[in-house]
Amino acid sequence: MIYMRDTVNHVDLQELKKILYYYPDLADTDTKIKNVGLCEALIKFTETFNPSKACEALHTQKTRQLFYQAETDFWMAMTVNVPTQQRTRDGQVYIEYLADDVQDHVYKSILKTSYLMFRLFNGTFQRILSKSGNSEMLKEKLSAFYKKYLPILKLSQADLLDVYQGIHFLPLDKYAFLKVQCFVNLLEANFSHIKYTAFLYNDQLVWSGLEQDNMQVLYMYLTLSLIPSFLETEIQGGSVMPSTKVGLGSHYG
Structure with missing residues (x-):
């Protein structure tokens, strides 16, 4: 659940x-209203x-129940x-x-990552709200994104790896x-519109020009969604059309 807090x-x-x-x-509707009211009351009370x-x-x-303040006046809540x-x-x-089987820090990390993943492809909640002037466009973007993102989450398999969000690097000798690196430099030099580049071999990272926090989010998307879909289709001998385009750049504030 994602809601906008009424502070005035x-x-x-x-x-x-x-x-x-x-x-x-x-x-x-009554259940939704009741849950939002309970969350808001609890947050105000603890403050x-x-x-x-x-x-x-x-x-x-x-x-x-886990809570995460994604942005000022924007809260995300998840019930497990x-x-x-x-x-x-x-x-x-x-x-x-x-x-004891439900660890707060594990599911809080999953909740935070779900926001960072949305922000990577759509921008911040506040920016979308400011551009549209109302909440309808934000609701549409949230619905379109999370309808595809939530089904790929494997909450039953969540563990400490979801907290640290590790990246698997491919060890190479100096020549390789x-x-x-030369390939990446030539690519960026010939195509000026490319701002950042990440080079992966299967699910292992070789090179990245992104900041670590952004690369962790993108790496999770690639290894959880995009790469598995390509591999599955490749095994079946077909072709795949990614449902989400990957855009690398500082497009959110």
Whole structure:
């Protein structure tokens, strides 16, 4: 769920208008409004104790709710069901909630990455809102992006690797690496519109002119979505048309 916070008391925004994106969309309107109201109330309440640090998580027996302030007045919230297993005690079967299997820092990292991935291809929420003058274009972009992005997430397999977002580098000898560097330099010299270049062999990075934070986000997109789709189609002997274009450049503020 992504929503825009109402920080000005005299502005009467309807609760439903605050919701920019909600998944699953099949949830009824009352549920959406109730969840947004609960999130906003919780964030405001925790601010009274520590205004400099926003609320990050809410633990209940059955769920874990994570919060991330993506931009000023823009919040993202994700609810994860705590896994369970049946146990027997004194001949009685009961459900045990495995709270230790849900680590806050892991899912908070996934939530943050989902924002960075959107920003890489679309720009910031505030910039889209400022350009359009209303929230409709932002809602459309959020819907178009996350309908494709969320299904590829494997939350059940989330672990510490999602926190550190490691990049696999391809070790090369000096001669091979210099050939790659010369190729990149020639490419950028002949095509002035290219601002940044990343050179990968399969899912291993050889060269990158991007800053590390941006490269980590792009690398995740390539290895989780684009490269697997090419490999699968190549094995089947067909052709693939990427559903998302990769644009490298400082196009967001």
